[in-house]
Amino acid sequence: MNPRTPGADLPEHPDFLWRDPEPKRSYDVVIVGGGGHGLATAHYLAKNHGITNVAVLEKGWLGGGNMARNTTIIRSNYLWDESSAIYEASLKLWEGLEEDLGYPILFSQRGVLNLAHTLQDVRDSVRRVEANKLNGVDAEWLEPDEVRKVCPIVNTSTDIRYPVLGATYQPRAGIAKHDYVAWGFARRAHEAGIDLIQDCEVTGFATEGNRVTGVQTTRGTIAAGTVALCAAGHTSVLTDMLGIRVPVQSHPLQALVSELLEPVHPTVVMSNAVHVYVSQAHKGELVMGAGVDSYNGYGQRGAFHVIERQMAAAVELFPVFARAHLLRTWAGIVDTSPDASPIVGRTPYDNVYLNCGWGTGGFKATPGVGWALAHTIAHGEPHANVAPFTLDRFVTGALVDEHGAAAVAH
Amino acid sequence: MTSPFRTAEGGRIDRGTTLEFTFDGQTHTGHPGDTLASALLASGRHQVATSVKLGRPRGIAAAWAEDPGGLVQIEEPFPEPMLLATTVELHDGLVAHGLPGQGRLAEISDSARYDAVHHHVDVLVVGAGPAGLTAALTAARSGARVALVDEQSEAGGSLLGGTDRLDDAPALEWVAAAVAELAGHPEVLHLQRTTAFGSYDDGFVLALERRTDHLGTAAPRHVSRQRVWRLRARSVVVATGAHERPVVFADNDRPGTMLAGAARTFLHRYGVLPGRQAVVFTTNDSAYDAALDLHRAGVAVEAVVDARPAGSPRREECERAGIRVLSGAVVTATQGVERVTHALVAPFVDGQVGAGSAIACDLLLVSGGWNPAVHLFSQARGRLRYDEALGAFLPAEELDRLSVTGAAAGVLDLAGCLADGQRVARAALTALAVAPPGEDRLPTAPEPVVPAAPLVLWRVPDTSGADGNTSFVDLQRDATVADIARAVGAGLRSIEHIKRYTTIGTAHDQGKTSGVLASGITAELLGVPVQATGTTTFRPPYTPVAFAALAGRDRGRLFDPERVTSLHDWHVAAGAVFEDVGQWKRPRHYPRPGEDMETAVLRECAAARTGVGILDGSTLGKIDVQGPDAAVLLDRLYTNMMSSLKVGSVRYGVMCGVDGMVIDDGTVLRLAEDRFLLLTTTGGAAKVLDWMEEWAQTEWPDLRVHCTSVTEQWNTFPVVGPRSRDVIGALFPQVDVANEAFPFMTWRDTALDGVPVRLARISFSGELAFEVYVNPWYGVAVWERLLEAGRPYGITPYGTETMHVLRAEKGYPIIGQDTDGTVTPHDLGMAWAVSKKKPDFVGKRSFARQANQDPLRKQLVGLLPVDRRTVLPEGSQIVELHPDGQLPPPPVPMLGHVTSSYRSAELARPFALALVKGGRSRIGDTVHVPVNGTLVPAEVTGSVLVDPEGARRDG
């Protein structure tokens, strides 16, 4: 028999992951949302703070939202101090996560290139690289010939519509296998005695003054000492129940995957001007993200013209992709905020914490925000890494405007 | 090589022509009409590849897109990864090989053409089988606009693989007549080799037409290889048939194991015997046709193994033919190495497997029932229900504009499909208020033998001792019953988790045969109804589509429009180096032979500062604003007062978003009491017009004002420099260009040879300057006249780079370069442009927010590198002065960044503009700018470095 194709399969999952418990009547902490952020928060509550009387409520299946739908890019080369701080803290955790979780999450630090196609792209890129260096984030500016060395298949010829003028490069950036990450956190949380409750949709909250006393669900009312909302695109559905206004809008964000291909793409490439971001995942499939659909949508699907435009950009920048095949398309629901930065921390309710607005940054922030949110819950004080991302920055005007500064999405 | 398994006659191949192709390095032959798979089978080859994970031999198991076995890599005529041998039409010179797992992309770029076409119809029928053809005929006969698309090379669907008869003649004669009739209807579009791969809202269906693939190297290059049809139908009829489902048992992946229906297709359509000695294992009646047909074709059918205790009414037929029928029995495993040699058959009573025996065979046909191809229905968000009797998922609801018919709707007999296709088409027409045709006769199909109820059997209990580790559910992923059992044992309940744990359904075929099996087996293991387990979501595309096909013609030059001014050809001829500004191509500089950009720009700057230069500023956005309330609208949208501007005068203005951040700036010419001409930034033109219209339409509909884009209506040529007055004076003698007669920030209308020209004293450089506005019809002519008039003064065309240097020396910001969406007019030092008089304007309220009062807001200032040599890279960050010249360890606090930086001919040193925290209060300070590892000291200055007193603008 021929040997198996190297790389074309994945490590086995463990023989046991978690059990499906019946919800108890009461928990010290109830985390709403069984995605990456909720599960990571549960893990660090137990690991760092010994808080284990915790329930994670998931309306569907664990890790089934954006966690299962994103393109798994992990990087920390954001412009502003506040952003690079949380994402770099997260990246450092990623670097030890396989060990921490005892799970083969396939974190692969293959680097990320953010291409520049216009003189303004170049200015913005240099600005970001210089800021990253001063913040201790690995970053460099590459000229086109250096870009070609890092990723030979990028079209660096000067006669294309928007020639590559250079790129920022973060060598420590990379990708991981999203399901493995979610399940790694879930298994650890389960082992710590935390209840992971699936098919449990929150239908309302019982409140007394400025406190939430219980969470009403399709599986009964659950009393809660502290509540953390980690519902990403569905955050507004929950905050509407609480009468809290949150400045997030939920949009479809599509992604797609090709068939398995021999290794051709050694890194991660992102381009804003020619909108494309692509990596070649562990089995050999090309994983790509498309643009955010313009309108609000909870449908986990988008319009196909967005995909077509994405393909045009992909073939323009990577001519060798011409006959790769689109195998599957899907969409997540990204919760975007006015300044393209997250909203984490206190709410008008003393015992309710908010975690949303991550837009396209949610996956890469998973361990970082889990760590910080667990700390915030445990101490009743925002962790330094999330402190800047308050809800009331929109009132004071102290935004952390990542798209204003041409931050690279995703 | 010969084709020993080719039948003597029959099939829909052109035996008169022989094609040569190469597979795994071996040369084979076939005929037009063959697929790569049928040609390989004809040569006796079943194994195509080895499996991705376990390296087990895998062969052709089906006849079309549902085949989980036969993945190939195409090498010639052009490398293409991972196609199914069953869907590759054979052509001369085809070179391919089996694919163990990963496909290979060509190193060279694909020169084939691809395109997309929009097409609108009343009724779109997907699938040209019996139901689809009938539906298409009914729709066509009503005179409606119809499209019929089918993925195969010819119409007929399941009829191509059978011996059915209609109107007492071979059914394919009816197919031919139907196709001919459709061709006669002018409003019918009939496309074969066209796969509907995506179904979206409002009757939008995407289909991929493979136009030239089957022609191989003979494909004409000016015709697109593949075409995406963007079909917009008022009503969609899905007649996509059904996929036969296997039953899972030990070593069910061994080559020679094939779906029963596929064997019939290979026999009848391609004239190929898939084996010599067959065992047929079934849970339903349909496989009996395969047994009988193969028997008639000379295959020794050793046994029909029917899992149903009562067997089938067709048993007698088989026994008359001398075929042994074992009812209440199953195939438990296969034997063989690279090809089936034996099927292990055992009695099957109450779900228990008894002692078995081996039956020799080189072909094992399997039928576990049929899965309706509900993909397009499900993609359109139709709900599915599990049908206990069929053991399959069926449409559970009627969708607006989309209906399902025939086998796709669970109708599995020919007469039923014909009637259903007609019924659905007539219903669709009625819903569209189109009168269904009067004359719409259906062909008569023979009465079908009433079939016995099928048995729903997902898997045969594994008695091989392998514990389900060789009972394959998803062959492409090497995923087995044991894997599902492990997933369930791990605590997983959701089919989505099971899919991710086992990777079932994630491969090339996206679970066409494995999806429902996985649901069934999972439900069994969990002890829940299949309905509760459900399926994973069906997502587009139905079958894989090449990236290039989706990119279509939006590649190369057509990837994104290139916008140019009427002078573009002149710029090219003048040797300009261009810069992309939005979609515009703008000359960045005009190097002379031997000049690099730096020298060219220094020369161009010197000309503008000491003599005269000329710029093509035509890309600036221009908006004509008219109406009695025009001034009111401008007062509300600009931070400064525009209503007080006098007719004949010009004013610079700034616009902010509601958040108080600068979004655009430019000059405003008041043409009349009720008319203004606005100039915007090049990149901001569309945005500003949209912005103005949005406010005017949605917020202040009472205002009597109209905005019209006139960006391309006017060429704009700034003539800049101390000698500009001489040039303008010379070309327009009728205009009094004296400062008193024609002061700064005013405009005058004049004409040149009868062509109206507008002159405006606007300066973006601080120098004496005149902007010349003219209809672009005459742009080149006027530009050349200006050059002519300027020759005595050495008039020098300059580009955006010089424009930037000149404006930066004067501290004029470029919105989007010196601002980033977080900058207010005050931050730019433009409080003077923010009206104190106006009660309100868009953005004003935000200025009062706490963060806007912060003394440490970033402000625009100048930076002068102390060494007078270093050109600070734009984007550089600024830090406090570190006297020891060493940076402390990170994080190092940052003060701001360099937004613009140039070498100045005028200052004879480099300079920069920067946004610096509390910048204006730091003027005079020295800060550090890290540049490639060294700290460059720079002095913070005011932002206006040249002619701060503004003495030059009047010449």
Add this chain to the structure above:
Amino acid sequence: MQLIECPWCGPREEVEFHYGGQAHVPYPDAPAEVSDEEWAHYVFFRDNTKGRFAERWCHSAGCRRWFNAVRDTTTYRFERVQRLDDPEPHATEPARARRSTAS
């Protein structure tokens, strides 16, 4: 890819339209008099309804007219479109009383 009914031009492809977010969020009559918080709500805060949602759209590649629509954000289906001068009152429930955002 949807067909969107422009109240003037009739059904056109989604790509011809520009999305304008929540409808019926009026510019404050006297911005100078509203609190920072009220102002922030006008500038940054919009409903993010799951289900029927009153929105603004502009037929930007066609007649360039803005219009209102009621669309279901879960199915994306347009329930109806209205010209801005449509006298009919808009079709969404009034926003419920909100808690303060300050914390």
Add this chain to the structure above:
Amino acid sequence: MAELLGTHPLEAWSTALERLPDTVGITVEPFVAMAVVRLGAVGAAASEALGADLPTMPNTWAQHGTGRAVWLGPDEWLLSSTTETPEELEGRIRAAVLPLGGSATDVSAQRIGLRLTGARLRDVLAKGCSIDLHPRVFGRGSSAQTLLGQAGVVLLALSGAGDDFVVLVRSSFAGYLADWLLDAALEFTPTHDS
């Protein structure tokens, strides 16, 4: 001095366009005066002032004096004139509609026109125009502002047979659209291998 010569943005494309077969004919329309008219209520007064009716049905155009009147929006039209200069046209229209609260703007150079004729022309347009151009739907007198490829256009049907159109496009996109059309027409061009 010599009189100022007009130059057309598509001069460089003229030979390529001339080579096209009649089934996909593309010719550059001569420069004509064009003006955008904005007018709230269109009634007898307007018709009288303008000396002609403005089409009030969306997606239509009508002959207007020596030129055309194209519906662009509920209060917006594009008027052209083959006999007036741009200034004359704007001046006349503005004078006529100003008293009625309207406005007029010279846009003669804002767009250029291409005449598209031939039996396969609809197939060419279908490669980038998403609206239904079937003569049953888009017959003579129909017009649409829409996208052709990635360029915004105004499309006019001049015949009832779907074989005669005028496309108006922003001048700065003219080159892109010409390239796009030539590329789309390639398969209908009896060609040497391209």
